[in-house]
Structures are given as C-alpha cells and as structure tokens.
Amino acid sequence: MTEKTPRSLRLGVAGPVGTGKSSVIATLCRHLRDEFALGVITNDIYTDEDARFLKSAGVLPEERIRAVETGACPHTAIRDDVTMNLMAVEDMERDFAPLDIVLVESGGDNLTATFSPALVDAQLFVLDVAGGGDVARKGGPGIARADLLIINKIDLGPHVDVDVAQMVADAEGAREGKPVLALSRKHPDTIEKLCDWVRQLHAAHAAGHHTPVDPGPMAPHHHPHDSNHAHGHSHD
Numbered sequence: 229m230t231e232k233t234p235r236s237l238r239l240g241v242a243g244p245v246g247t248g249k250s251s252v253i254a255t256l257c258r259h260l261r262d263e264f265a266l267g268v269i270t271n272d273i274y275t276d277e278d279a280r281f282l283k284s285a286g287v288l289p290e291e292r293i294r295a296v297e298t299g300a301c302p303h304t305a306i307r308d309d310v311t312m313n314l315m316a317v318e319d320m321e322r323d324f325a326p327l328d329i330v331l332v333e334s335g336g337d338n339l340t341a342t343f344s345p346a347l348v349d350a351q352l353f354v355l356d357v358a359g360g361g362d363v364a365r366k367g368g369p370g371i372a373r374a375d376l377l378i379i380n381k382i383d384l385g386p387h388v389d390v391d392v393a394q395m396v397a398d399a400e401g402a403r404e405g406k407p408v409l410a411l412s413r414k415h416p417d418t419i420e421k422l423c424d425w426v427r428q429l430h431a432a433h434a435a436g437h438h439t440p441v442d443p444g445p446m447a448p449h450h451h452p453h454d455s456n457h458a459h460g461h462s463h464d
C-alpha cells in the first residue's frame with residue numbers, strides 16, 4: 229500500500245567543518261518555528277552530536293530533530309547514496325504531517341560536498357570569515373552553485389583581518405548572479421534577510437514554481453586517515 233505523504237520543502241545545509249551549519253539551523257528554527265512546521269535531520273559520521281546540540285538548545289521539540297549516523301564519508305550519504313537520509317526525511321514528514329520545511333544538515337567536511345537534488349529541493353552552502361577571506365574565490369560546486377551562499381560570522385571580520393565586503397564581492401563574482409548573504413547571529417538584520425530568503429523559497433516551492441538545481445558533482449578527494457577510504461575517489 230502506498231500512503232500519500234505531504235511533501236515539505238527539503239532544504240540542505242552544507243559547508244566546511246565549524247562554519248556554523250548547526251548555528252544557522254538553530255537560528256532558522258528559532259525565527260521560523262511559529263510560522264512553519266519544521267523538522268531537522270543532522271548527519272554526523274560517528275555521533276549524533278549536532279542533533280544533541282540542537283536539542284539542548286531547545287530550538288524545536290526534541291522529537292523533531294533526528295540524527296543520521298553516516299558511518300563513512302559524509303559526502304556519500306548526501307550525494308551518492310541518499311537512502312538513509314531520504315528515509316529519515318520521509319519518516320519525519322510522515323510522523324509530523326504536514327511539515328512545511330525539513331532542514332538537512334550535512335556532516336562538516338571540506339569545500340567539495342554538495343547535496344543530491346534527489347534528497348533536497350534547495351541547498352545553502354555556509355562559509356565563515358574565520359576560514360580566511362580568500363576561500364570564496366577558490367570556488368567549488370557549493371560556492372559556485374548552491375541556491376544561497378552564506379558568509380557567516382561577519383562579526384569576527386575585524387578580529388581575523390578579513391574585509392567582509394571584499395569577501396562578499398569575491399563570492400558574488402564566483403556565482404554568476406546567485407545570491408550571497410553576509411550573516412552573523414549578532415546582527416539581527418542579517419538574520420531577517422536569511423529568514424526572508426527561506427520564506428520566499430518556501431512560497432515558490434508550495435506554488436510549484438521552484439525547480440531544484442544540481443550544483444554538480446563534488447571534486448575528487450581523499451580520506452588519508454580513514455582506512456576504509458585510503459584511496460582517492462571522485463564519487464562520480
């Protein structure tokens with residue numbers, strides 16, 4: 229028997245380790261939870277740490293935050309074989325139907341991870357100023373083609389000698405007109421812009437006007453410290 233389940237907007241959040249993916253999700257939950265029915269799926273390699281952080285922050289009822297432990301290269305679970313994540317999203321949608329938005333956090337990795345359009349309808353890519361002002365220029369599929377590129381922690385710019393305006397300009401140059409958002413949890417105006425972007429995306433999705441775009445495959449990469457991944461591979 230196939231049971232028809234309501235289809236939420238599935239929004240992926242990817243980016244290098246520590247750039248603020250969990251914090252962005254926490255911020256979105258706090259500001260949008262009264263407007264939208266939300267759920268969160270986190271991805272960690274061996275732990276449920278991100279889910280525990282979000283639960284302890286009290287951003288949503290605990291049962292609406294679930295962890296997928298990928299047990300391997302975090303790219304795989306969001307790009308090559310999305311089965312575990314897709315099941316987690318569909319279970320969540322069924323258990324709390326109707327949900328408006330399910331946020332899926334990628335495991336923290338390097339610059340190459342992107343979500344499959346089979347898993348998410350749209351994706352955010354999160355960089356931060358602490359990673360260096362030149363990161364945005366380095367490109368990669370997430371930086372170049374995610375639906376929204378976030379330059380996070382702009383409050384730290386002066387402390388790490390990063391010219392935020394220049395970093396945003398570089399990012400815009402790498403994205404051919406796709407949006408870039410300078411964000412800090414300490415700057416409420418930037419949080420409101422992020423929420424507005426999500427509101428517009430949700431409206432477009434609900435109206436059937438949003439078409440998921442694949443940022444493209446990740447670049448070949450290596451896992452030198454992982455005995456299961458001692459080889460280089462491209463995930464193609």
Ligand SMILES: Nc1nc2c(ncn2[C@@H]2O[C@H](COP(=O)(O)OP(=O)(O)OP(=O)(O)O)[C@@H](O)[C@H]2O)c(=O)[nH]1
Pocket residue numbers: 244245246247248249250251252278335336337380381382383384411412413414
């Ligand atoms: N100053 C400042 N710090 C921030 C901001 N957003 C997040 N942080 C801090 O950055 C650190 C990393 O944030 P997380 O949200 O855990 O980053 P993450 O990308 O989820 O990390 P992983 O899941 O380990 O990849 C934490 O110490 C946050 O408190 C911000 O806007 N400004």
